[in-house]
Amino acid sequence: MSSFDDTIAAIATAPGEGGVAIVRVSGPDALRIADEVFRSAAPKPSERATHTIVHGHVDDADGNELDDVVLLIMRAPQSYTAEDVIEIQGHGGNVAAKRILRRVLDAGARAAEPGEFTKRAFINGRIDLVQAEAVLDLVHAGSERAAAAAVEQLEGKLSRSFNELYDFLVSIAADVEATLDFPDDELPATALPELLQRLNTADERIGQLLSTWDEGHILREGALVVISGKPNVGKSTMLNALLGRDRAIVSQVPGTTRDTIEEKYVLEGIPLRLVDTAGLRETECEVEQEGVRRARAHIQKSDLHLYLIDASKALDDDDRDHLAAMKSEKCVVVLNKVDLGQVVRSEQLKDATVVRTSLLTGGGVDEVRRAVIGKLTSGISLSAVPHASISERHRRLLVEARGGIREALSLIRDEAGNVVLAADRIRDSLENLGMITGKVYHDELLASIFSRFCVGK
Ligand SMILES: Nc1nc2c(ncn2[C@@H]2O[C@H](COP(=O)(O)OP(=O)(O)OP(=O)(O)O)[C@@H](O)[C@H]2O)c(=O)[nH]1
Ligand SMILES: [Mg+2]
Structure with a gap:
C-alpha cells in the first residue's frame, strides 16, 4: 500500500532533443489524470489492465491535440514506486514534453522533487536505501564495470550482506539482554565467552564489508x-x-x-x-x-x-x-x-x-x-569481476557500528558486570547499521540521499 495521498509528475528524460520524451506520473490519481488528459479508442486508461501500452494523444483542456503519444499503465504495486504509475511517451524535445507536463499538473498532479519517485519506492517498501543508491550509481556510472557493480547492488546483493550482519547483531543483542535476566551467580560460565566470540565475528564481518570500500570508491x-x-x-x-x-x-x-x-x-x-x-x-x-x-x-x-x-x-x-x-x-x-x-x-x-x-x-x-x-x-584490491561495494556513506556508518561493537567487547571482557552498558552500545551499533539500508531513517538522511538524484528519477 502506498503511504502517499498526492500524485507527483515530472519529465523523466534528459532535457534537450531526443527521440522520445517521457512524462512520468505516480500516485493515487495517476489513472484519473490519464483519463482526463489522454484520448484514444475505448476503454479509458483507468479501465485497462496493468502493464498495457496504448496509443493515443494528449489533449489540452479545450480538446486540442498537444502531442501524439504512447501511454504506459503500471498499476500498484507492480511499478517503480509501488504506486499507480503512468508514463506518457511523446515526441522528443523540451517544448512538447513541457506542454504535456503542464497539462498533467493542471489535471491535479504536483511537480515531483529530485529523486522523489525513487524515494517513494523506498518508503513504499519496494527497495531499500542501498538499492535506491544503486539507482543513482547506475545513472552516474562512468564505465561498464561501475554499471555492472551498480546493477548487482540494485538487485540486492549488497543489501543482503548488510541484512545478514544486522540480523546477526540482533541475535547477539537478544542474548546480551537475556544474560541480564540471570542473577550474577547463576549465569552459565560459557555465556559471556560465547558472547565475546560472536561480537568478534560481527567485528570481522564489518571488516570484510569495509574492505570493499576501495573498489566502491574507484568505481x-x-x-x-x-x-x-x-x-x-x-x-x-x-x-x-x-x-x-x-x-x-x-x-x-x-x-x-x-x-x-x-x-x-x-x-x-x-x-x-x-x-x-x-x-x-x-x-x-x-x-x-x-x-x-x-x-x-x-x-x-x-x-x-x-x-x-x-x-x-x-x-x-x-x-x-x-x-x-x-x-x-x-x-x-x-x-x-x-x-x-x-x-x-x-x-x-x-x-x-x-x-x-x-x-x-x-x-x-x-x-x-x-x-x-x-x-x-x-594494490587497491579491485576484484577481477566487478562487485557491489560499499560507498562512503556506508563506510562511515559501518565504522560507527564497529566502534560500538568494540566498546561492548571491552565492556564485557574487562568488567564482566558491565553487560548493561554493553547492551546499550550494541543497540547504538544496530541503529547505525539500520541507517545503511534504511531500517532506521530520518528526514535529513533521506534528503541527503535523494537530493542528489535528478528530477524524474
Ligand atoms: N626526446 C624526448 N623528448 C620528450 C619525451 N617526452 C617528452 N619530451 C619533450 O620534453 C619536453 C617537455 O614535455 P612536457 O610534456 O611539456 O613536460 P612536463 O613534464 O609537462 O613539463 P612541465 O609542465 O614544464 O612541468 C617537450 O619538449 C616534449 O616534447 C621523450 O620521450 N623523448
Ligand atoms: Mg606539463
Whole structure:
C-alpha cells in the first residue's frame, strides 16, 4: 500500500532533443489524470489492465491535440514506486514534453522533487536505501564495470550482506539482554565467552564489508591517477599520450604546466581521473608555487601515482626525496626520454614498479597502461569481476557500528558486570547499521540521499 495521498509528475528524460520524451506520473490519481488528459479508442486508461501500452494523444483542456503519444499503465504495486504509475511517451524535445507536463499538473498532479519517485519506492517498501543508491550509481556510472557493480547492488546483493550482519547483531543483542535476566551467580560460565566470540565475528564481518570500500570508491568516483615529477620530464606528454589527444600544452620550457589538468578516462572498464600537474620544484614565481602546492595536494590523495623521471639525466636529491616519500604499492615510476639515453638505472629505484618510455614517439604507453591496471587491481584490491561495494556513506556508518561493537567487547571482557552498558552500545551499533539500508531513517538522511538524484528519477 502506498503511504502517499498526492500524485507527483515530472519529465523523466534528459532535457534537450531526443527521440522520445517521457512524462512520468505516480500516485493515487495517476489513472484519473490519464483519463482526463489522454484520448484514444475505448476503454479509458483507468479501465485497462496493468502493464498495457496504448496509443493515443494528449489533449489540452479545450480538446486540442498537444502531442501524439504512447501511454504506459503500471498499476500498484507492480511499478517503480509501488504506486499507480503512468508514463506518457511523446515526441522528443523540451517544448512538447513541457506542454504535456503542464497539462498533467493542471489535471491535479504536483511537480515531483529530485529523486522523489525513487524515494517513494523506498518508503513504499519496494527497495531499500542501498538499492535506491544503486539507482543513482547506475545513472552516474562512468564505465561498464561501475554499471555492472551498480546493477548487482540494485538487485540486492549488497543489501543482503548488510541484512545478514544486522540480523546477526540482533541475535547477539537478544542474548546480551537475556544474560541480564540471570542473577550474577547463576549465569552459565560459557555465556559471556560465547558472547565475546560472536561480537568478534560481527567485528570481522564489518571488516570484510569495509574492505570493499576501495573498489566502491574507484568505481563511483574514478581512481585518482596523478602524473607528477620535476619540470619538463614529459608529464603533459604522458597525459596526452594516455588520452590519445592533444589535451595539455607541451613545450620544452620547464614550468609550462601551472594548474592541475584533470580528465576522465576509462581504462579496461575502470574509470580514472587522470591529473597532469605542475612540475615539482622550488620557484620564486607565485603562480607556479600555487601549481606545485596543488600538485602535492593531489599526490596526497591519489589512488595511484605516476612518477616521471627524465632517464637521460642523473637522479638528483629531489628525485630521491620524492621517491623515498612514495608508497611502492601506489606508485609506478616512469623512466621517460630513454631515446636520449638511459643514465638512470632501475636498481636506483629500489622495489618500485618501473616502466621505460619514449613518449615523444609513443613508445611504452601500452606498458604504462598495463602497469596502471596491474596496480589498481592488485594494490587497491579491485576484484577481477566487478562487485557491489560499499560507498562512503556506508563506510562511515559501518565504522560507527564497529566502534560500538568494540566498546561492548571491552565492556564485557574487562568488567564482566558491565553487560548493561554493553547492551546499550550494541543497540547504538544496530541503529547505525539500520541507517545503511534504511531500517532506521530520518528526514535529513533521506534528503541527503535523494537530493542528489535528478528530477524524474
Ligand atoms: N626526446 C624526448 N623528448 C620528450 C619525451 N617526452 C617528452 N619530451 C619533450 O620534453 C619536453 C617537455 O614535455 P612536457 O610534456 O611539456 O613536460 P612536463 O613534464 O609537462 O613539463 P612541465 O609542465 O614544464 O612541468 C617537450 O619538449 C616534449 O616534447 C621523450 O620521450 N623523448
Ligand atoms: Mg606539463
